[in-house]
Amino acid sequence: MIEPTAVDRYLDAVSVRLRMPDALRDEVLEELAAHLTDATADEVAIGVPLEIAEQRAVERLGPADPLADRLRRTHATKRRLLAAVGNGLMPAARDTVGGLFVGMVIAVVAAAALAALTRVAFGLLDRPAPTWGEGRAVFTSVYALVAFLAVSWGTATFVRTVAARSVRDPAAVWAPIGLAAAAVTATIAWTARLPHDGISVALYGVLPLAALASAYATAHPSAWRPLRRVAPRREWIARLALVMLVGVLSAMLVAAVGQALAPRFMASLTPPTDAYVSASADPDVTAVATERRERARVPVISDGWGYAGEPVVVLFQLGEAHWSRYQDLQVEAWRAVGPDLGHGGTGALDPDLSAPLLIEPVADPRTDHIVLALDRYRDVGTYALFLVGTERSTGDRVIIGEPAVSESTYYGTLIHWLLVAR
Amino acid sequence: MTATSPSEVPATPDIDPQLLKGTTAMLILAVIDDGELYGYEIAQRLRERSDGAFEPSEGSLYPALHRLELEGALSATWRASDRGPRRRYYRLTDAGRGLLADSRDRWGAFVRVVDRVAAPG
Numbered sequence: 001m002i003e004p005t006a007v008d009r010y011l012d013a014v015s016v017r018l019r020m021p022d023a024l025r026d027e028v029l030e031e032l033a034a035h036l037t038d039a040t041a042d043e044v045a046i047g048v049p050l051e052i053a054e055q056r057a058v059e060r061l062g063p064a065d066p067l068a069d070r071l072r073r074t075h076a077t078k079r080r081l082l083a084a085v086g087n088g089l090m091p092a093a094r095d096t097v098g099g100l101f102v103g104m105v106i107a108v109v110a111a112a113a114l115a116a117l118t119r120v121a122f123g124l125l126d127r128p129a130p131t132w133g134e135g136r137a138v139f140t141s142v143y144a145l146v147a148f149l150a151v152s153w154g155t156a157t158f159v160r161t162v163a164a165r166s167v168r169d170p171a172a173v174w175a176p177i178g179l180a181a182a183a184v185t186a187t188i189a190w191t192a193r194l195p196h197d198g199i200s201v202a203l204y205g206v207l208p209l210a211a212l213a214s215a216y217a218t219a220h221p222s223a224w225r226p227l228r229r230v231a232p233r234r235e236w237i238a239r240l241a242l243v244m245l246v247g248v249l250s251a252m253l254v255a256a257v258g259q260a261l262a263p264r265f266m267a268s269l270t271p272p273t274d275a276y277v278s279a280s281a282d283p284d285v286t287a288v289a290t291e292r293r294e295r296a297r298v299p300v301i302s303d304g305w306g307y308a309g310e311p312v313v314v315l316f317q318l319g320e321a322h323w324s325r326y327q328d329l330q331v332e333a334w335r336a337v338g339p340d341l342g343h344g345g346t347g348a349l350d351p352d353l354s355a356p357l358l359i360e361p362v363a364d365p366r367t368d369h370i371v372l373a374l375d376r377y378r379d380v381g382t383y384a385l386f387l388v389g390t391e392r393s394t395g396d397r398v399i400i401g402e403p404a405v406s407e408s409t410y411y412g413t414l415i416h417w418l419l420v421a422r
Numbered sequence: 423m424t425a426t427s428p429s430e431v432p433a434t435p436d437i438d439p440q441l442l443k444g445t446t447a448m449l450i451l452a453v454i455d456d457g458e459l460y461g462y463e464i465a466q467r468l469r470e471r472s473d474g475a476f477e478p479s480e481g482s483l484y485p486a487l488h489r490l491e492l493e494g495a496l497s498a499t500w501r502a503s504d505r506g507p508r509r510r511y512y513r514l515t516d517a518g519r520g521l522l523a524d525s526r527d528r529w530g531a532f533v534r535v536v537d538r539v540a541a542p543g
Contacts, residue, residue: 027500030507031461031484037506038462039480062479070485074492 006054007036017068096154326389332356448525460509495521
């Protein structure tokens with residue numbers, strides 16, 4: 001085995017500390033090697049033995065570590081970093097689109113397989129297979145998969161490109177961090193207009209996590225050390241699988257946390273809307289939602305999704321005739337079952353219940369709203385609210401007005417079906 | 423290239439390295455103003471033109487060269503050599519010539535002021 005010379009050892013020492021792109025490092029080392037070659041040759045030319053000549057040449061160049069550090073700092077300019085970021089955006093965008101495409105292909109294949117499996121499974125159970133309309137969870141999962149692939153792929157490309165074009169300066173860390181922060185910010189801004197169910201909340205967690213995991217894994221190749229046993233040709237598959245595994249597990253964790261925190265969090269994001277009295281045959285029971293937004297305390301979204309993280313405020317107007325005709329007015333909140341109540345859906349009151357969850361008296365004739373502490377019933381996904389009173393002339397307990405919807409399964413006057421998150 | 427060994431350069435008056443700080447770029451630009459040179463030649467020219475007075479670590483030359491190149495004062499070209507690795511030749515750009523002229527002006531003003539202050543009574 002050939003013993004390394006003083007020049008070899010010196011260049012190795014510089015190389016170790018010279019953390020910069022391979023091509024740039026090779027050029028710097030070649031330039032230093034040329035310098036040492038000339039310096040050694042000059043010493044040898046005046047009769048100095050080769051070994052001593054090399055040692056002198058190295059000493060004249062100075063200690064390796066400070067030289068490598070100064071060269072590294074010299075190339076760690078902000079301009080270079082910015083240029084690298086700029087150069088990274090285009091391939092990142094390209095691979096994001098590639099990720100979208102691949103994700104959609106996988107999703108279509110997976111959905112077809114899932115549909116076939118579901119049909120077989122439900123056939124064995126002798127039950128009708130669920131329709132796509134009920135497959136919101138499947139759809140959202142596909143959406144999450146596609147988004148995850150796109151974001152993680154694009155991020156990995158971005159970080160790899162930036163890392164290849166700039167030295168590994170600590171400032172480079174800000175690029176993926178900034179990207180992740182932008183993703184989180186965009187997610188929060190976007191969330192107010194997106195579904196707030198648990199799966200969607202998990203998706204919102206997946207995107208920044210995918211970006212961070214991909215960025216970290218790309219910027220820290222040593223993190224892949226356990227994968228070195230994998231054949232290099234297949235290593236990228238193993239990396240992708242590991243990133244996805246981390247991403248999915250993290251998403252599950254986020255989903256669990258999101259389920260606990262989402263109602264209050266989403267309530268803080270969503271512009272308040274009203275719980276309102278629905279249109280009724282009785283002209284004295286008037287919908288006031290649009291005029292009374294300022295009174296709303298919580299988001300109660302009538303068309304499908306929402307969270308009741310605070311007590312629900314029910315707004316209504318009762319004409320003077322009601323106060324002369326009825327007494328002991330109260331609002332009742334019933335547990336309901338089924339989707340899309342009040343919107344032509346198939347929901348109904350929970351048949352296992354014989355009493356309302358909550359009764360709130362309307363004591364003051366001038367009252368136009370009451371507060372229902374529905375936040376106590378976080379396990380209830382859907383409520384039906386009724387305005388009930390005792391007719392003064394007969395003493396009968398009646399539901400005021402006519403049903404607002406035509407389905408015979410509803411009973412009494414429907415104030416509104418409140419759809420809130422379970 | 424000179425055949426004189428740097429280790430054979432005769433003793434010269436010591437120059438405080440602190441005084442050299444801030445002048446390295448000007449000295450490098452001034453040497454390269456003579457013509458296209460590569461790193462080792464630049465170190466040799468500095469030594470020769472200062473009669474051996476400038477004996478900074480030769481390694482400090484390369485960060486300075488690279489910084490000047492990144493700043494656009496120098497441009498560099500690789501050329502093959504019959505003595506081992508390729509050489510990286512540096513030449514002044516227009517910006518580099520302008521920077522050298524400015525540096526000389528400032529240095530001249532600085533020297534005049536220092537001379538005035540430091541001159542005996």
